[in-house]
Amino acid sequence: MIYNFDEIIDRRATNSFNYEGWRSHLFPLEEDLQLPYSDEEFIRMWVADMEFSSPPPVLDAVRARLDKKILGYTQVYDKDYLNVLKRWFEKWYQWQIDTDELVTAPGIVEALYRLIPLLTTEEESLLICTPSYAPFYRAGIKNDRRVIFSPLRVTDGYYEMDFADMKAKIENPENKVRVFIFCHPHNPTGRVWKREELEQLGNICIENNVWLISDEVHCDLLRARERHIPMATVLPDYNRIITCTAASKSFNLAGNMLSHIMIRDVETRQLWKKKFNDYHSPLSVVGTQAAYEHGAEWLQQLNAYLDLNLQFLKSYLNEHLPLAKYRIPEATYLAWVDLSPYLSKRGNEPRWTTYFAKEAGVLIEGGEVFVADGEDYIRINVACPKATLEEGLRRMADVLNR
Template sequence: MLHLFMTYDFDEIIDRDGTNSVTYEGWRSFLFANEQDLQIPYANHELISLWVADMAFSSPPPVLDAVRARLDRKILGYSKIFDPHYGKVLKDWFLEHYSWDIDTDELVSAPGIVTALNRLVPLLTEPEDQILITTPSYAPFKRAGDQCGRGVVFSPLQENEGKYEMNFADLRQKIENPVNRIRVFILCHPHNPTGRVWTTQELKELGQLCLDNDVWIISDEVHSDLLREGQSHTPMAALFPHSDRIITCSAPSKSFNLAGNMLSHIFIKNTTMRAEWKRLFSDYHSPLSIAATQGAYEHGAEWLRQLNRYLDANLQFLKDFLTEHLPEARYQIPEATYLAWVDLSAYLPKRKDTDRWAVFFAQKAGVLIEGQEDFVANAEGYIRINIACPKATLHTALIRMAEALNN
């Protein structure tokens, strides 16, 4: 696979019609589940999808090559990960990119990190226990508690000139209050939707607070490869190597546009909990998922480097566009992810035609985004825009959105 010196085309427009894409064909059941009769004056092919977190780019050519090579083996039978080279590829990736020497004996797998959260919360807690999340939050964090009957406690992040920070006084008060029975903290690292890369100092303070109070940490690190120039990612578990109460969730899904690959890596150091996971859950996988994941981590580094450069440019383009055309919008380029967190609060008093940004932009601009209601709490007036698309697509969407707001 000679991909080292290739230049990848992130400007390519790829037709997703007829591919059973959640992004392209499943948007109504996700964004407007309770509004199935909502009238949107755009045909499906006219809509621009900037909502769910998968990319409009081709998955990496080295990954597609790995899948084709696996297909050439002709039999797609029952498959687990037996080849030790797979573990070596993972070890090399985490060591090179995060200086984290993983132990593959701690590794279990899941179809996705959301599935892992839904499995882990009831494993780690009793019915009367509660979990703690910071807000705004990726909505499945809350649902991981809701669907198994666990209470969910919120600690609002504090915004300081566009930069979000943890409120450690609030976190301490909620964790140390025995009435709350906090047993699990779900950390989003880097953070979705704000794009924060938590510093080593922040992680150490949070980790010590949780561990001193017998609180498990589930660290969702799925966005860790999608860093702005000059940023670095430190795994939470790497800072507390002797603790067995930190569970790390990682996957190639965001980094390499493999959300449909359905293979995530869950590192569970605690032997009792890992044994219980293995007792309850299967680790069979699609043979194509195994090939794609190994191909991504073994041959995808250069593609990822070029991707991040393209994302940097798109995020800057968004900032420049908002400054010129929507000057009352508040937005800071995120430290990680391909998700832009934009405050449109200043435009709300001028809009009497909707109380939901997702409805407004779908009807008035033919652009699908997620609004404040999709991020649990502490998100009033905000939208999240997925900028991982060709620049021309992003530009068209922004022109439509600006015209709708300024009309």
Template sequence: MIYDFDEIIDRAGTNSLTYDGWKAYLFPNDPDLNIPYADHELIRLWVADMAFSSPPPVLDAIRARLDQKILGYSKIYDSHYGEVLQRWFAANYDWNINTEELVSAPGIVTALYRLVPLLAKADEQVLITTPSYGPFKKAGDQSGREVLCSSLLKNGGRYEMDFADIKQQIMNPANRIRIFILCHPYNPTGRVWTVDELTELGKLCLANDVWIISDEVHSDLLRAGQKHVPIAALFPDSDRIITCSAASKSFNLAGNMLSHVFIKHTAMRTQWKRLYNDYHSPLSIVATQAAYEHGAEWLKQLNQYIDNNLNFLKELITEHLPKAHFSIPEATYLAWIDLSDYVPQRKEIARWSVFFAQNAGVLIEDEAVFVSNAAGHIRINVACPRNILHEALVRMAKALNH
């Protein structure tokens, strides 16, 4: 079956964060911000969910479950669910998971918020790299754990971990770092960390009694030729690595609210289960199982479409925004674009997100939401029909160049 990723889907009136919740999320401190575009004129390329239909096999599974008529309290009782996960992880990541280590949460952000106070005492710290997905810092902030940052190094268009700095911060006696939050593949830069990088990081953290929480939600969204290797697969004897995964990004099921958390450490897993239940919507359970059991071909075609969108975006930027710097990411459907060279001619710009919303009717995220080490950058979601991406870039270029 050939899937249609050019279909335009109207999300108005669906209580969509992307469509209906953008103003409160992007501009919470400026609710009266004047945007001279009607809602239907705005192009939404900000939050990380897709403008594509969720996979038809998943929608079919949900319809079939609805035909069973009762939506009662539900947990994952059927062993077939775990068998489907085992096959997916083995086939795609060469990782033989143990479903006895599996707990679940409504989402990976929720899992992070739960894990940080479980793993770190109030006077201990969390280390993240920047630019960073904002909730990584919030996971420490909301539980009162101090968050320290290590800036990624930019080598040409490629971001790399500064292992000397990470080691210095972990070994610094003034610090009490207990958790390293790893984003793998990386949001927002799109890096796929190599086995050598993961091995060096893992050895450094584990040798110094630092837990690793690895957010691997983008693990299926890879460019052609890339391979995802879970960091836990490289350290099978360690129980200090917690892996967070979900079908949400891969299969456009962000509202499904079901993520997988692999906790090998028995006492910590017991503590999690004491505090949190594993009840879920019955629709979430069947949707996730159907995605992993029947969604491989859809995902293959999706990644091909995203590959082409990113190449198309590169051409558009070269033609219309020649001062911008953009390298096609190794993973994700998120484009990390450096507009720093446009700042001298646009000194009045306080925030790129405000500028493009007001002058182009395009909603994007800018440096303000990526903690630090992001000056002059914007993030664009390219998981949308190509003609929408084209219209957005033309509008943005016109606003910036004129």
């Protein structure tokens, strides 16, 4: 079946975070900000969900579940669900998951908020690489834990971990680093970490008895010829590793709020189960199972479409904003673009987000929301029809070239 990723879908009146909730997120301190565009006129390329239909096999499964007529309390009891997960990770990543390690959570962010107080005391801290997905930082701060940064090194748009810096900060007794939260593949830079990098990181954690939480939610969204290696397969014998996965990003099911958390350590897993016993939406359960069981063809076509959109973005920037610095990401549908050569165009406006909303009617996230080391960047979500992407880029180039 050929899927149509050029379809423009009207998301109004759906209580969508992207469409109805953007003001409270992008402008939390200025919700009354006056902008010269109506809601319908904005091009939205900010939050990380897609402007594409969720996979038809998933929608069919949800409709079939609705025909059962009762939406009662639901958890995962059917072994078929677990077998579908096993087949997916074995087929695509040669990872034989142990479903005895599996617990579920209403989203990976919520899982992080729960894990930090399970794994640390108030005197201990966690380490993240920056720029960073902001909830990694908030998972520490909201639990009254110190968060220590290890900046990634960047050369011509290519990001690498600074292992010497990470090792020094972990081994510094004053830091009391207990947990490293690892984004794999990385958001916002789009890096797919290579085996030698994973091994080096793993050795640092093992040598210092540090918990490693690997967020692998973007693992299915790879460029052609890229390969994701689950961290759990790199460290098969290390007990202090936790892997976080979900169908949410891969299959545009962000609202499903059902994530899979693999906790290898038995004591920690038992403590989780003692504290948390989530029910799930029955539609989330069948939707997730259908995605992993019947969504592979849709996902392959999606990745091919994203490849083209990311290449189109590069070509467009080369022609219309040649000073912008951008490297096609190895994974994700998120483009990380350095606009520092155009800072003078922003004038007195402190944020790219506000500038593009006011001047171009385009909603993007500025690099300042990614904790540190991204202040001159913007993150563009290209998981949208090409026509939408082209119009958004046209508007942004027009205002920067005025």
